[in-house]
Amino acid sequence: MTVLEQRGSSRSASYWPAPPPAWRPRVDPAPLLPDAEPYRLLGTDAARQVEDGLLTELYEQLVRGRRYNAQATALTRQGRLAVYPSSTGQEACQVAAALALKEQDWLFPSYRDTLAAVARGLDPVQALTLLRGDWHTGYDPHEHRIAPLCTPLATQLPHAVGLAHAARLKGDDVVALALVGDGGTSEGDFHEALNFAAVWQAPVVFLVQNNGFAISVPLAKQSVAPSLAHKAVGYGMPGRLVDGNDAPAVHEVLTEAVERARRGGGPTLVEALTYRIEAHTNADDATRYRTDAEVEEWRGHDPIALLERELTERGLLSDAFVQRTRDGAEELAAGLRDRMNEDPALDPMDLFAHVYAEQTGQLREQAAQLRAELEAEAVGAEEDAGTEQGAGRGSADGVAGEERP
Amino acid sequence: MTVLEQRGSSRSASYWPAPPPAWRPRVDPAPLLPDAEPYRLLGTDAARQVEDGLLTELYEQLVRGRRYNAQATALTRQGRLAVYPSSTGQEACQVAAALALKEQDWLFPSYRDTLAAVARGLDPVQALTLLRGDWHTGYDPHEHRIAPLCTPLATQLPHAVGLAHAARLKGDDVVALALVGDGGTSEGDFHEALNFAAVWQAPVVFLVQNNGFAISVPLAKQSVAPSLAHKAVGYGMPGRLVDGNDAPAVHEVLTEAVERARRGGGPTLVEALTYRIEAHTNADDATRYRTDAEVEEWRGHDPIALLERELTERGLLSDAFVQRTRDGAEELAAGLRDRMNEDPALDPMDLFAHVYAEQTGQLREQAAQLRAELEAEAVGAEEDAGTEQGAGRGSADGVAGEERP
Amino acid sequence: MTATATEAGRKPASMAQALNRALRDAMAADPTVHVMGEDVGDLGGVFRVTDGLAKEFGEERCGDTPLAEAGILGTAVGMAMYGLRPVVEMQFDAFAYPGFEQLISHVSRMRNRTRGAMPLPLTIRVPYGGGIGGVEHHSDSSEAYYLATPGLQVVTPATVADAYGLLRAAIASDDPVVFLEPKRLYWSRADWSPEEPEPVSALGRAEIRRPGRSATLITYGPSLPVCMEAAEAATAEGWDLEVLDLRSLLPFDDETVCASVRRTGRAVVVHESSGFGGPGGEIAARVTERCFHHLEAPVLRVAGFDIPYPPPMLERHHLPGVDRILDTVSRLQWESDWTEGSGD
Amino acid sequence: MTATATEAGRKPASMAQALNRALRDAMAADPTVHVMGEDVGDLGGVFRVTDGLAKEFGEERCGDTPLAEAGILGTAVGMAMYGLRPVVEMQFDAFAYPGFEQLISHVSRMRNRTRGAMPLPLTIRVPYGGGIGGVEHHSDSSEAYYLATPGLQVVTPATVADAYGLLRAAIASDDPVVFLEPKRLYWSRADWSPEEPEPVSALGRAEIRRPGRSATLITYGPSLPVCMEAAEAATAEGWDLEVLDLRSLLPFDDETVCASVRRTGRAVVVHESSGFGGPGGEIAARVTERCFHHLEAPVLRVAGFDIPYPPPMLERHHLPGVDRILDTVSRLQWESDWTEGSGD
Ligand SMILES: Cc1ncc(C[n+]2csc(CCOP(=O)(O)OP(=O)(O)O)c2C)c(N)n1
Ligand SMILES: Cc1ncc(C[n+]2csc(CCOP(=O)(O)OP(=O)(O)O)c2C)c(N)n1
Ligand SMILES: [Mg+2]
Numbered sequence A, B: 001m002t003v004l005e006q007r008g009s010s011r012s013a014s015y016w017p018a019p020p021p022a023w024r025p026r027v028d029p030a031p032l033l034p035d036a037e038p039y040r041l042l043g044t045d046a047a048r049q050v051e052d053g054l055l056t057e058l059y060e061q062l063v064r065g066r067r068y069n070a071q072a073t074a075l076t077r078q079g080r081l082a083v084y085p086s087s088t089g090q091e092a093c094q095v096a097a098a099l100a101l102k103e104q105d106w107l108f109p110s111y112r113d114t115l116a117a118v119a120r121g122l123d124p125v126q127a128l129t130l131l132r133g134d135w136h137t138g139y140d141p142h143e144h145r146i147a148p149l150c151t152p153l154a155t156q157l158p159h160a161v162g163l164a165h166a167a168r169l170k171g172d173d174v175v176a177l178a179l180v181g182d183g184g185t186s187e188g189d190f191h192e193a194l195n196f197a198a199v200w201q202a203p204v205v206f207l208v209q210n211n212g213f214a215i216s217v218p219l220a221k222q223s224v225a226p227s228l229a230h231k232a233v234g235y236g237m238p239g240r241l242v243d244g245n246d247a248p249a250v251h252e253v254l255t256e257a258v259e260r261a262r263r264g265g266g267p268t269l270v271e272a273l274t275y276r277i278e279a280h281t282n283a284d285d286a287t288r289y290r291t292d293a294e295v296e297e298w299r300g301h302d303p304i305a306l307l308e309r310e311l312t313e314r315g316l317l318s319d320a321f322v323q324r325t326r327d328g329a330e331e332l333a334a335g336l337r338d339r340m341n342e343d344p345a346l347d348p349m350d351l352f353a354h355v356y357a358e359q360t361g362q363l364r365e366q367a368a369q370l371r372a373e374l375e376a377e378a379v380g381a382e383e384d385a386g387t388e389q390g391a392g393r394g395s396a397d398g399v400a401g402e403e404r405p
Numbered sequence C, D: 001m002t003a004t005a006t007e008a009g010r011k012p013a014s015m016a017q018a019l020n021r022a023l024r025d026a027m028a029a030d031p032t033v034h035v036m037g038e039d040v041g042d043l044g045g046v047f048r049v050t051d052g053l054a055k056e057f058g059e060e061r062c063g064d065t066p067l068a069e070a071g072i073l074g075t076a077v078g079m080a081m082y083g084l085r086p087v088v089e090m091q092f093d094a095f096a097y098p099g100f101e102q103l104i105s106h107v108s109r110m111r112n113r114t115r116g117a118m119p120l121p122l123t124i125r126v127p128y129g130g131g132i133g134g135v136e137h138h139s140d141s142s143e144a145y146y147l148a149t150p151g152l153q154v155v156t157p158a159t160v161a162d163a164y165g166l167l168r169a170a171i172a173s174d175d176p177v178v179f180l181e182p183k184r185l186y187w188s189r190a191d192w193s194p195e196e197p198e199p200v201s202a203l204g205r206a207e208i209r210r211p212g213r214s215a216t217l218i219t220y221g222p223s224l225p226v227c228m229e230a231a232e233a234a235t236a237e238g239w240d241l242e243v244l245d246l247r248s249l250l251p252f253d254d255e256t257v258c259a260s261v262r263r264t265g266r267a268v269v270v271h272e273s274s275g276f277g278g279p280g281g282e283i284a285a286r287v288t289e290r291c292f293h294h295l296e297a298p299v300l301r302v303a304g305f306d307i308p309y310p311p312p313m314l315e316r317h318h319l320p321g322v323d324r325i326l327d328t329v330s331r332l333q334w335e336s337d338w339t340e341g342s343g344d
């Protein structure tokens, strides 16, 4: 129990008539409150209990992830990606989120979480479709149970709750893990999703990657709460605070929360403290709102470096292992680069293909119009450049023809 | 400080390199957490410290309020009000909210809070305009600094925050007090408003009247939090829990919160535990979702009865005082009844008068159309009933006339 | 309450009862149909459309949610992603607005976003329109917002039979449907049986409710009865008005509408929603695009004024009524007597 | 960045710079003007429209808010209730949707609700439209939602000079204005001085950007340059097109629009927003209502398709382009050669 000031309640034992029972808080708040310090394994005695295999797996994934981020950023410079929001510095959260889930579970990523999707097994080219710009979602969400990357902030959270709730109603063993940023916690959808999850006791875990910024806005302008994890008690779910750059710690906290949800224990809110090393996206200029010194300070708390220290202590960071890990990462990057350098096959008629299960009359008309335009364009392109402009003019028939009476 | 489980942090003192400072929670959560038991004065020793004058004032207002509620409900049966959401049983919250404010402060009521507006000095007929149906708001909000009664749940909360913030920016000594129901706390606007208030340290107080129900939905389906006041810590503001039927207790908690806000101490969330004795509105059938026994139990914890006990103990509940109080209440009710029995003067042209500061061309056209119709109607009404139907037909000129070429 | 409609054969029923029956039959036929919203459980909804469902199918199939419309719609999206068919109730038109981000950015786009891999078979029931003496925010006509959102279907019944048939069709649709229920017709009654003419209507088809030769009144939902009344009254003026009930606003039945207007040569669109930027503009524009040379007069509109919905005591001035419809019909550039195909 | 525009006399400036200058001048002229939104402070907005304002006027006059659009709009309502003139930035069109309940239920109605006692002098800046290669949710044309909301004014500049003049007018208005900024014109440049022709434009007036005799292209915002280009190209076909820039969608300038269409006898409405339920329907319908007998052909529309906004690599197929406009003009039922007043 928390220490509570019981002002003026000295006569309350003999209070009469007894107040109606609806008044009793039904839940003890103490276990729902986060620790004051973020949970850490690396650099503490408890790190020793983590298995070698998990540490090396995390390490391989972190290195791959760092390389993936660098490659994706490079692709923006080559004009192969429309935009890329990097998760450099946040790889521990991304990787731990992916590894904490079982195959049948669902991941709900935001635009910044392609790495989590890749770590879960998604083809990186498919993961980057949205950001390349050839389609909105490049994969079938059912295949790896990864919801479409979500751009409108926090709107994916109620989806995760609904899906988890539906799975539970069907009796399926499924947990949903949803990612959101520190900025996203300010949105109404965050609030509504967490409340629904708690009231329904849905098997869902919310991971807030608190990377200190929402584009240019620092956390201090986003919230003055003791921590974002302190929001959990207001919904009646546990809130956990973890060092987001400590991969085994994030993994442990998330795995516990996922398994708790799986056992019917309801939702958990996890806040991982991390830092966005790169700008918001390649298009952003971070020097406008933060200092290099701050970035450097966080580079000193790098998730890969932290893990390497533990691996070194254990004698696991052999040259051969490091080389193998690097090679794997390079292979990923090279494959990504090569495949992203191919132009995607695009069919403009797809614009009309998936709006409804059955195309409406309106869309059939509009598709016919575009088809006619494209055919005219193709004809025009075949003819020489000197030809009269607008070869197809008048042939498009988008609006149903009007016969004169 | 709360008692926190420091899992695996035994090595953290020597943790190296030190994690960046952004990690330290800047706020101690303990003082922000509500007590486990609602704060009470009546029935406790502390009640003795409340001044006689305040108790008798509260009593007079509660009795007036009860009578006002009864009269308004009666007016719905006589077809004089379109609908009435009664605050019977919640009078202590309504009255305390009004009395906790100074003249320059602002009240932000919901549809159920006409009594709070009346207790603050608003003419009850003006307060009931919305519910009578002759206009949306029956008063100038600036006159008593009472925002329009708000129907879309929780949407008034950001208004209160914005107004309080603006007043502070201007250097004015103004506090805003906003009322919301237990159901309303589930809305995204509740969340966003509280967060803005905390980040801005705006001089605003949020009073949740937790009356156990949102129409038919009981609190247990609305929230599983230890209390609604536990949401406050998630924004970094204090949460307070109070017996909402204990008028001096609500008054004290609100007054403290208002004065704290006035001193620049920032916002407070107060949850008052109360009960809606009547159905949601006169149109609602409460027997569908709750038992008479539950209502009876709460009648046993009636705000007026609780206060009478204390007044009796102090010998303040003289027959003369009771009579005077009742007479005042009857006078209020009689005046209300008489004035509500008059048909309000209505001008249909008002429909177009206040949409914009300057009427648009569109609206001028439409106003002309309605005026023509009304004139035709008036002519038609003067002629005898046998006259051809639609006397005004063809004369209306809502759409600009088309001259043939 | 709905007992009279449970036996076969045509029995008197209200629109609310027909909707209730549609939900019940859909839930019985398909265990993936889930009803959710504010007060839809024990209370049976503020209009009693979900009456008895919680008792019959259990709270998990028809349950009260917390009070948060974006949350309701957003969790319903997630449920639909997992294969359920949620039927969401928004308590009143204006209280659907908090869910608009979910509606526009997700509900309408999920199928397209995923190239068809993740359809959302979601029905969103929205009681809409005025004429019930509701105070502020209880009488909005919000259909224009839905119409401007590609990926949605927008359907509204005007008859008891359609209330049943169209709601069944909406729930059966693999795509999201905004199902607009005209509040003031909830208590309209008709003899009706859920088995006839067809248990599930096709979506996207308009219906001629009254054939006529002089002009076409194009309408839907709450304005249908008003148009029928106007058409009756118009006979006194020598006008034989055709009345067309759109039923589906999106997709739009160009074929039926244009065939009618080509026949009559004149048209008036009637709806409660504000005129400016309302459905009538789209309807008039597309009819004109397609039937220009058949038109003897411009397509005119009778709509709510371009004002916030009025308070109850003034709403009758705002709502399209018989007189205003006939006034407008009179402005369709008639010759001294009605003759076919005169034109300019 | 905006230094070139600070001296008197016409200097080259981008639309973003003109908007920035309008904000700066408005803030300097009136201490009640407050700018607020996501990233409008140190960053100067993602489009740099608020660049330098925080430094010049302090964080209290131009400050970052928490990330919550309903909260931004809702608190701005409260600030306006207390007499401030908030200028709110919504970061992108689609991210204004979470604020729609505040917008529809409060922003548009507060004056009317209180019989004029509580006006809301609020400007809501919304970058809108596509053509910038933005990924999903960054290119919506949301004007139809605003148009269907009585009580709002809806304004959109298409030129650098209008960006300044109309924004000054919007901020000066005592009623709420949704100020739609065409994203792909942010970097369009023109020689311009904030002092001429008039520092503050009148709201509600359309402008003829190119006079012509054959037909009127009615357009606004991002489609104006496309229409101007189309009009130039059309001369090769023998068409002399008039191009009309609406500037204000609500209120609507019937006078200027109808005068033009009566003169030319033909009209095409051009906008990026989806056609169905979009602004074009309203515009075509009201022009037809008012100018029917002057029309040689139905008013046609060139609009975005009725689909969710496409991904960047496909957006060019969606956006109204010169060819599509000219194709549509060619369907305006021309005689073999253009002659005035032929008709049907
Ligand atoms: C509803 C909504 N509003 C605004 C935006 C624009 N936007 C994109 S990312 C971003 C900042 C998000 O910050 P945070 O939630 O902390 O996530 P991070 O980018 O740091 O991962 C903003 C404002 C958006 N995508 N959705
Ligand atoms: C946004 C919104 N959604 C739904 C409603 C319909 N509605 C009116 S009152 C009410 C219940 C409110 O419950 P609570 O907040 O506890 O307040 P109370 O009525 O108990 O005072 C509902 C759902 C509304 N007014 N606004
Ligand atoms: Mg962040």
Ligand SMILES: [Mg+2]
Pocket: B181, B182, B183, B209, B210, B211, B212, B213, B214, B215
């Ligand atoms: Mg309540």
